[in-house]
Amino acid sequence: MRMNNFLLLPIIIPFFFGIILMFGQKNLKYQRSFALLGIGLALISALSLLIKVKNDGIQKVTFGDWPVPYGITMVSDMVSALLVTTTLLIAIFVVWYGFGSITKERERFFYYPGIMFILTGVNGAFTTGDIFNLFVFFEVLLMASYLLIVLGGEKGQLKGSIKYILINVISSALFVITVAFLYSVVGTLNMADIAVKIADINQPGIVTVIAVLFLMVFGLKAAIFPLYFWLPTSYAAAPIPVLTLFGALLTKVGIYAITRTYTLFFVHDLSYTHDLLMALAVATIIAGCIGALAYHDVKLIIIYNIVIAVGVILFGVSQMNEIALKGAMFYLIHDMLIKAALFMLIGIVIYITGTSDLRKMGGLMNKYPALGWFYLIAAFGLAGIPPLSGFVGKLLIAQGGFEAGSNWSSIFILASSLLVLLSVIRIFLYAFWGEEKETTGTVDKKVYHTLFMPTVILVLITVAYGVGSEWITPFMDDAAKLLSDPSIYIDAVLKED
Amino acid sequence: MKINDVILRTVTKTVVFIILTLGIYLFFAGHHAPGGGFIGGLVLASGIVLLYLAYDIETVHKGMPFDFKKVAALGVLLATGTAIGSLFFDAPFLTQTHSYINVPIFGKMGFSTVTIFEAGVALTVVGVVVTIILSISEDE
Numbered sequence: 001m002r003m004n005n006f007l008l009l010p011i012i013i014p015f016f017f018g019i020i021l022m023f024g025q026k027n028l029k030y031q032r033s034f035a036l037l038g039i040g041l042a043l044i045s046a047l048s049l050l051i052k053v054k055n056d057g058i059q060k061v062t063f064g065d066w067p068v069p070y071g072i073t074m075v076s077d078m079v080s081a082l083l084v085t086t087t088l089l090i091a092i093f094v095v096w097y098g099f100g101s102i103t104k105e106r107e108r109f110f111y112y113p114g115i116m117f118i119l120t121g122v123n124g125a126f127t128t129g130d131i132f133n134l135f136v137f138f139e140v141l142l143m144a145s146y147l148l149i150v151l152g153g154e155k156g157q158l159k160g161s162i163k164y165i166l167i168n169v170i171s172s173a174l175f176v177i178t179v180a181f182l183y184s185v186v187g188t189l190n191m192a193d194i195a196v197k198i199a200d201i202n203q204p205g206i207v208t209v210i211a212v213l214f215l216m217v218f219g220l221k222a223a224i225f226p227l228y229f230w231l232p233t234s235y236a237a238a239p240i241p242v243l244t245l246f247g248a249l250l251t252k253v254g255i256y257a258i259t260r261t262y263t264l265f266f267v268h269d270l271s272y273t274h275d276l277l278m279a280l281a282v283a284t285i286i287a288g289c290i291g292a293l294a295y296h297d298v299k300l301i302i303i304y305n306i307v308i309a310v311g312v313i314l315f316g317v318s319q320m321n322e323i324a325l326k327g328a329m330f331y332l333i334h335d336m337l338i339k340a341a342l343f344m345l346i347g348i349v350i351y352i353t354g355t356s357d358l359r360k361m362g363g364l365m366n367k368y369p370a371l372g373w374f375y376l377i378a379a380f381g382l383a384g385i386p387p388l389s390g391f392v393g394k395l396l397i398a399q400g401g402f403e404a405g406s407n408w409s410s411i412f413i414l415a416s417s418l419l420v421l422l423s424v425i426r427i428f429l430y431a432f433w434g435e436e437k438e439t440t441g442t443v444d445k446k447v448y449h450t451l452f453m454p455t456v457i458l459v460l461i462t463v464a465y466g467v468g469s470e471w472i473t474p475f476m477d478d479a480a481k482l483l484s485d486p487s488i489y490i491d492a493v494l495k496e497d
Numbered sequence: 498m499k500i501n502d503v504i505l506r507t508v509t510k511t512v513v514f515i516i517l518t519l520g521i522y523l524f525f526a527g528h529h530a531p532g533g534g535f536i537g538g539l540v541l542a543s544g545i546v547l548l549y550l551a552y553d554i555e556t557v558h559k560g561m562p563f564d565f566k567k568v569a570a571l572g573v574l575l576a577t578g579t580a581i582g583s584l585f586f587d588a589p590f591l592t593q594t595h596s597y598i599n600v601p602i603f604g605k606m607g608f609s610t611v612t613i614f615e616a617g618v619a620l621t622v623v624g625v626v627v628t629i630i631l632s633i634s635e636d637e
Contacts, residue, residue: 005590012577016577023567061590063590063592064590064591064593065592
């Protein structure tokens with residue numbers, strides 16, 4: 001019997017470095033270099049894990065050498081390996097970007113440990129194979145995010161964080177209640193075992209109720225339609241690197257949890273659960289589009305674009321066929337990368353102009369042509385113009401939608417791209433074109449380059465993701481196969497080795 | 498008028514020892530009886546908080562010159578250390594091991610790596626509780 005602790009490295013390494021960074025709190029050089037080193041090492045192990053999962057299939061380890069349904073199992077399949085790798089890839093750029101953007105006082109007060117712990121939580125949530133362990137990792141990442149959102153103690157941050165913490169405390173309590181319900185019905189916490197037990201009893205009404213409760217819990221984290229109200233004001237309060245991390249990672253953990261539960265557990269009453277999910281996904285897109293077009297604040301425009309993307313991905317999940325699930329995976333990874341890039345870009349714009357109000361900006365194209373063009377590329381990528389990164393995902397989602405017979409909503413998904421494009425092009429038109437306006441921000445060349453370099457590389461990665469989708473397709477195929485056929489996951493976890 | 502708190506301080510001197518002993522008892526009892534790292538750590542922390550109540554912060558700090566944030570970090574390091582240790586013995590993460598050793602006076606005793614893990618938990622709890630109390634009290 002071969003033990004396989006390797007898949008834990010992307011979780012343990014950030015955690016370990018987070019603890020190490022608790023010491024030597026005032027030493028900036030130490031904090032910065034060790035934070036980068038930790039994420040770098042974790043990224044390397046995540047990449048090799050991705051290759052290992054591709055070659056050898058699903059990896060798992062059960063803590064403490066207990067037999068499978070009794071111990072906590074960590075499972076790394078293609079879905080989680082891809083998400084873990086993307087998470088760490090984004091984190092490295094966010095930390096680099098933070099060198100120019102985050103204030104020294106914040107850096108000295110556990111900013112880097114906060115980032116490390118948030119990565120621990122996110123990677124753990126992506127990798128765990130136990131529903132209660134998922135809750136624990138949710139709390140790990142939420143605690144760290146509470147620190148990061150309030151760190152600095154500005155008035156807006158305090159206001160935003162109260163809302164954020166309240167909502168998340170309530171949703172965590174709901175999560176515990178829902179797990180308790182599920183445990184009382186099936187009597188197990190291991191995800192693969194739950195899936196088997198639900199299939200055995202053929203999903204009676206109570207399990208469908210639990211499915212909807214899970215949708216509420218994870219929907220609060222992922223910001224789906226009636227439950228997204230907390231997100232814009234809370235996120236807008238955080239400083240740009242923190243906002244980037246939140247926007248790129250946190251809602252995606254909720255999406256992942258919905259995807260996992262709705263493709264593994266609750267697959268026996270599709271006409272109710274998945275139709276509900278589809279209706280909510282479409283409503284989420286509408287709400288996001290309205291928000292993205294309504295505001296003149298660059299932060300809020302991109303934040304509402306998160307909501308739109310949540311809807312698009314969950315629409316793909318709700319179709320439950322292999323093509324749409326593949327599209328959802330493509331779009332999920334794309335969206336993590338592009339949202340990070342966009343937040344970093346508008347962070348630079350805000351740094352240059354000293355305001356986040358579009359109407360006070362203008363004419364940046366003269367002085368910062370490179371920034372302008374890279375913003376345009378990222379905006380086109382977000383809208384899904386071929387050959388950029390958003391194209392393949394949305395194409396596959398729409399194709400899957402047509403195949404599943406939801407024609408009108410698929411057409412709606414395609415049409416919503418136009419509104420997405422309009423919302424981000426508005427930033428381009430206002431901020432980069434037109435007459436040059438007086439800027440209140442003071443631009444330091446060195447800081448500007450620290451901000452610009454990681455952003456450009458991230459934009460180029462998104463371009464490579466779109467242009468090179470041929471190379472990524474085999475990974476996505478594996479992920480989609482796994483999501484559309486729960487027995488692969490169940491067999492891999494429960495079988496004796 | 499200066500308040501005379503000689504009774505509080507005298508009682509504290511005696512009671513703190515009882516509380517700390519109880520905390521350590523609870524910590525070691527955890528494997529076979531109710532107790533363990535978390536509750537043991539809480540009781541230890543409550544002893545320290547009692548000291549802070551009876552004396553002022555500077556006096557207690559002279560006796561216990563720890564940065565409690567680092568105590569908490571050390572605790573987490575200890576707990577994950579035992580978990581990571583299992584990696585080097587080719588066992589799954591968090592595998593615990595135990596053995597019986599003949600100790601001169603006490604005779605045959607069981608030792609387990611869970612105790613180190615729990616010691617980490619206890620240190621973390623002490624560190625976190627005292628940090629919270631101190632940060633609130635020092636706030637102007």
